[in-house]
Amino acid sequence: GGSRARSNGPRKGQDRYMQMKISFMDAIFGKTETITIDVDEQCSQCMGTGAHSKDDVTICPTCHGSGTVVTQQRTPFGVFQSQSVCPDCGGTGKKIRKKCSKCGGKGYEHKRVSVDVKIPAGIQSGQQLRVSGKGERGANGGSNGDLYIEIMVMKHDYFVRDGRNIYITIPISSVDATLGCSVDVPTVYGDVELTIPSGTQNGQQFRLKGKGVKDLRGSGQGDQLVEVKIEIPKKLSGEEKEMYEKLRKLQAKGGKESVFDKFKKAFK
Ligand SMILES: [Zn+2]
Numbered sequence: 714g715g716s717r718a719r720s721n722g723p724r725k726g727q728d729r730y731m732q733m734k735i736s737f738m739d740a741i742f743g744k745t746e747t748i749t750i751d752v753d754e755q756c757s758q759c760m761g762t763g764a765h766s767k768d769d770v771t772i773c774p775t776c777h778g779s780g781t782v783v784t785q786q787r788t789p790f791g792v793f794q795s796q797s798v799c800p801d802c803g804g805t806g807k808k809i810r811k812k813c814s815k816c817g818g819k820g821y822e823h824k825r826v827s828v829d830v831k832i833p834a835g836i837q838s839g840q841q842l843r844v845s846g847k848g849e850r851g852a853n854g855g856s857n858g859d860l861y862i863e864i865m866v867m868k869h870d871y872f873v874r875d876g877r878n879i880y881i882t883i884p885i886s887s888v889d890a891t892l893g894c895s896v897d898v899p900t901v902y903g904d905v906e907l908t909i910p911s912g913t914q915n916g917q918q919f920r921l922k923g924k925g926v927k928d929l930r931g932s933g934q935g936d937q938l939v940e941v942k943i944e945i946p947k948k949l950s951g952e953e954k955e956m957y958e959k960l961r962k963l964q965a966k967g968g969k970e971s972v973f974d975k976f977k978k979a980f981k
């Protein structure tokens with residue numbers, strides 16, 4: 714086939730992939746993380762040619778620069794031609810008279826480098842960051858591939874994120890839910906005062922506007938949703954028990970139907 718790319722042209726290296734775990738808060742506020750990676754970088758002295766100077770690069774005499782050799786085989790059925798990588802130059806189409814002293818003719822240097830990875834605020838698990846030129850080395854003077862970093866956001870003990878919104882569940886005593894109260898709710902930006910109105914039900918949600926996550930594209934800000942979980946005391950002091958008993962008697966005396974009685978009526 715004649716459409717195959719010439720093997721002696723510059724070829725970009727393969728991309729590399731890695732994963733990076735970041736904390737819940739770092740995903741919301743962004744961070745610059747410095748990572749250390751091993752990478753083959755183009756030799757700065759020969760610019761990847763592997764030669765001491767430009768004049769030391771000559772065309773391979775075996776393949777005349779094509780990088781491939783054609784062999785002919787005569788058989789009783791005719792002449793067969795086959796193409797293979799030039800054994801003399803290894804497919805580069807070039808020969809080097811004097812090798813580069815810095816890289817020893819390889820054209821690249823193996824380095825351990827520090828890379829600053831900028832994690833944008835609002836990133837989510839599964840999103841990838843591209844670090845240009847830190848992938849596998851290219852061939853024949855081609856550039857390196859890229860490095861792709863997949864972000865894994867760790868769970869938080871209390872906050873749960875869904876897109877731009879953050880969810881939290883707060884415990885409220887049955888007395889506070891009944892009478893109403895004011896609480897300082899934790900958000901990722903610090904405590905925010907929230908008024909729990911009297912008669913608040915278990916599972917009821919309150920919205921703290923703008924206390925969610927900033928959109929990656931900067932087009933908006935999410936909210937924090939606060940779900941109330943009413944906690945019924947498992948143990949009462951003697952005095953507390955007395956008060957509850959008093960309340961029950963008071964409700965019965967006033968002729969007030971209990972919630973269970975109301976429910977039971979439907980079955981009659
Ligand atoms: Zn050759």
Ligand SMILES: [Zn+2]
Nearest residue numbers: 756759813816
């Ligand atoms: Zn070199």
